[in-house]
Amino acid sequence: CNVVVLLSGTGSNLQALIDSSADGENPARIAAVIANRSDAYGLQRAQAAGIATRVLEHGDYQGRDAFDAALMQTIDGFDPQLVVLAGFMRILTPTFVRHYHGRLLNIHPSLLPRHKGLHTHQRALEAGDTEHGCSVHFVTEELDGGPLVVQAVIPVHSQDTAASLAQRVHAEEHRIYPLAVRWFAEGRLLLTDAGPQFDGVAL
Ligand code: GRF
Secondary structure (H helix, E strand, O other), X not given: OEEEEEXXXXXXXXXXXXXXXXXXXXXXXXXXXXXXXXXXXXXXXXXXXXXXXXXXXXXXXXXXXXXXXXXXXHHHOOOOOEEEEOOOOOOOOHHHHHHOOOOEEEEEOOOOXXXXXXXXXXXXXXXXXXXXXXXXXXXXXXXXXXXXXXXXXXXXXXXXXXXXXHHHHHHHHHHHHHHHHHXXXXXXXXXXXXXXXXXXXXX
């Protein structure tokens, strides 16, 4: 199963995916990593693992439609069955999202539907949440609103800060994202018209 990963930053989730695809029994194979910034550290992780990289600077394009069209063309050149957003800090157009319907995954650092958008750890603290975590979901046109695949939950302690939460949530991201990608690659995870299914059972 060819996977293309999109990112903008550090790429610690990419690293977790690279590490998990090193298991010979995992059918997920990362065909390429594409970034919208040439300084994204994730590109170096990809290169170190011998994975093809591409950079599309969004500033080089006249608007979102042109950028997304170029992005789609680059992605499709790798013929992926799955596209994975791993810290890709761009809002994607409806045309893009529809083109990859059922084969586009994202990870978000909150227990969706709580805390869509940015600054999720700080917002979880301010809301007095006793639990926090992260969510893998299929991407639809609603930002951070697509069907959930898997979540990891952590307790919020009274001494927690946004930084300490971010650290513990990240560790959980590195556990559940490779799982979800592997399930998809194994054909166990599917988005049907009725919603997401795991081993034929509705999620
Ligand atoms: C993660 O927190 C992820 O949930 C969010 O972007 C961050 C990416 O981190 N979508 P990294 O670049 O994988 O370290």
